[in-house]
Amino acid sequence: MTxxxxxxxxxxxxxxxxxxxxxxxxxxxxxxxxxxxxxxxRAHGAHGRPPTRREKWxxxxxxxxxxxxxxxxxxxxxxxxxAGSYTYAMANPTPHRIPAAVVEGxxxxxxxxxxxxxxxxxxxxxxxxxxxxRARARAALEEQKVFVILRSDGDTVVMELAAASGAxxxxxxxxxxxxxxxxxxxxxxxxxxxxxxxxxPRGLALFYISLAAVIIGFVGAIQLSVHxxxxxxxxxxxxxxxYALLGGFAIAAVVDWGLxxxxxPFVQSWLILAFTMFTSGMVFTMFNxxxxxxxxxxxxxxxxxxxxxSSGGAVSWPLLPSLLGHIGRWLxxxxxxxxxxxxxxxxxxxxxxxxxxxGVWSLVSCTVFWVWRHRHPGGxxxxxxxxxxxx
Numbered sequence: 001m002t003x004x005x006x007x008x009x010x011x012x013x014x015x016x017x018x019x020x021x022x023x024x025x026x027x028x029x030x031x032x033x034x035x036x037x038x039x040x041x042r043a044h045g046a047h048g049r050p051p052t053r054r055e056k057w058x059x060x061x062x063x064x065x066x067x068x069x070x071x072x073x074x075x076x077x078x079x080x081x082x083a084g085s086y087t088y089a090m091a092n093p094t095p096h097r098i099p100a101a102v103v104e105g106x107x108x109x110x111x112x113x114x115x116x117x118x119x120x121x122x123x124x125x126x127x128x129x130x131x132x133x134r135a136r137a138r139a140a141l142e143e144q145k146v147f148v149i150l151r152s153d154g155d156t157v158v159m160e161l162a163a164a165s166g167a168x169x170x171x172x173x174x175x176x177x178x179x180x181x182x183x184x185x186x187x188x189x190x191x192x193x194x195x196x197x198x199x200x201p202r203g204l205a206l207f208y209i210s211l212a213a214v215i216i217g218f219v220g221a222i223q224l225s226v227h228x229x230x231x232x233x234x235x236x237x238x239x240x241x242x243y244a245l246l247g248g249f250a251i252a253a254v255v256d257w258g259l260x261x262x263x264x265p266f267v268q269s270w271l272i273l274a275f276t277m278f279t280s281g282m283v284f285t286m287f288n289x290x291x292x293x294x295x296x297x298x299x300x301x302x303x304x305x306x307x308x309x310s311s312g313g314a315v316s317w318p319l320l321p322s323l324l325g326h327i328g329r330w331l332x333x334x335x336x337x338x339x340x341x342x343x344x345x346x347x348x349x350x351x352x353x354x355x356x357x358x359g360v361w362s363l364v365s366c367t368v369f370w371v372w373r374h375r376h377p378g379g380x381x382x383x384x385x386x387x388x389x390x391x
Contacts, residue, residue, distance in 0.1 A: 067293070074297065081305050089309035093168055093319035095125035101137035102130045103151035110186035114157045115150065117180035122172075125318075141165075141194065143349050144342070147318065148173050149193075156187040162194035164345040166316025167203035194345065199261035206262070206344065207313025209251050210336040213273045214308065216247050217280025218299050224281075225288055230380055233373040237366060240281040248274030268343045275358050276336040282365035283332070289369050289376045307333035313341075329354070332361050 051059070060066065102115070119126050129146055131137040137149045141162055147169050149160040159177050163170040174190055181188035196203050220243045224236060231239060252270040255261050264270075280303055287295035310320060310328030317325040328334035335357035342350055369376065 078297075078300060078305075085305045085309050089320055089324055090315045093172070093315045094321075095122050095169075095172060095319055096322050096325065097127050098122065098125055098148070098169060098173070098318045099127045099129060099146040101140050101146040101149045102128050103134050103137050103149065104130055104132050106152060108152040108155045108157060108186070110155070110157050110181075110184060111150075111152050113184045114177075114180060114186055114188075117184055118150075118176060121176045121180055138193075142346060144346060147316075153189070156189050157181065158189045158191070160191050160193045163192050163196045163203065164194040164341075166312070166318065167196060167201075169316045169318055172319070197262055197344075199259070199263075204314060205255065206340045207311065207337060209255055209262075209269075209273060210276060210311065210313060210333060210340055211308055212251050213248060213276040213336060214280045214303050214333050217244065217277035218284040218303060220244075220247070220277070221281035221284040221288070222296070225285075225378055229378045232379055233370060233376070236285065236378065237282070237369075240285070241278055244274045244278035244281060247277050248272075262344065265343050265347065269340060272336060272339045272343060275355075275362075276332060279332045279358050279362045279365070282362055282369065285376075286365040286368045289372050292375075292377060302331065303333060307331040310334060311337040313337040330357060332358055335361075 115126075115128070129140065131140065134149070134151060137146070137151070138160075140146045141149060141160070144165055147162060147165050149158075151158050151160070159173065161170040161173055170192065177188060177190060180186075199205070221240060224231065224239060228236075228239065248270050251273050252264055252266060256264045256266060256269075283302065284295055284299045287298045289295075291298070306324075306327065309315075310317075310324035310331065311334040312320070312325075312328055313333075317328060320328065329338060335354035338351070339354035339358070342354075373379070
């Protein structure tokens with residue numbers, strides 16, 4: 001039997017079947033369709049579309065890069081401000097107002113020319129207070145109302161300094177007095193009636209121990225917020241008080257018993273340091289409650305950039321720029337230096353003002369923290385549920 005040619009596919013020269021040109025390849029179920037743009041869109045769907053600029057910005061804001069970039073500029077600014085504040089306050093001390101006691105009574109002929117020469121040399125910064133006798137002038141010196149006593153002893157001009165009131169002021173008065181006396185040919189006797197302790201000839205040790213209390217105070221609060229985040233508000237305050245007492249004791253013990261640089265009224269100096277450290281820690285805690293993770297910025301500004309240069313510890317307040325001289329005593333670092341300075345060198349003439357300053361800062365900080373404690377990033381309520389259960 002002869003086979004119908006129509007039933008057999010035509011073969012090409014190689015023997016393979018020849019495809020009918022009229023047949024659409026897309027109709028061949030054996031062939032896989034090629035991926036086109038429409039198929040690609042169906043594959044990715046709505047979630048595969050390119051993100052908008054707004055979505056990119058929202059994603060970026062939630063990334064760690066935003067705080068990192070902000071910190072780049074904050075740290076750079078803090079470095080410049082730190083160097084600038086200390087240089088501005090301490091690099092070139094200039095007298096602005098130096099209270100001086102002048103003893104009335106019989107005077108050497110050189111007394112008035114010497115006073116005039118001192119005022120001219122110091123650019124009229126001497127603020128003269130006249131006393132009828134040396135005893136009252138000395139009492140004013142002990143009460144830190146004046147920095148120097150000027151009096152006559154025969155034909156000699158006598159200048160009694162108090163380095164304990166401010167080493168930089170005493171040095172300035174000493175150098176200026178010698179020059180003026182040489183210019184007018186007056187005999188001059190300079191005496192330090194309130195010297196610094198031998199272990200602290202520059203008068204900087206009290207500044208350093210106060211600085212240590214301030215820095216460790218807020219660094220300790222930072223560490224509590226990082227490593228003891230789950231502390232309740234009252235627990236946080238009590239632990240701040242605990243490390244302040246222990247840290248203040250350590251500072252006083254090292255400087256006095258260990259190094260012998262200062263002979264401190266130990267208990268009083270210890271408690272002043274602890275008070276300073278507690279105040280500094282609570283100031284950071286207050287700012288952490290109010291503005292969260294950026295609390296270091298105002299803390300650093302108040303305590304370090306502004307507070308320490310204006311404290312009068314490294315440069316006495318009469319030589320500071322006028323504004324800093326007035327502000328410093330109202331800030332915790334300045335109050336700490338003043339309280340410590342009076343405790344060490346002027347035991348019989350204590351003032352309550354520096355303790356009030358520390359007390360007000362502590363009270364305000366604790367009150368703000370307690371009232372808005374729900375805003376603080378720590379505490380049990382802010383812990384993950386599984387962590388709270390485990391604790």
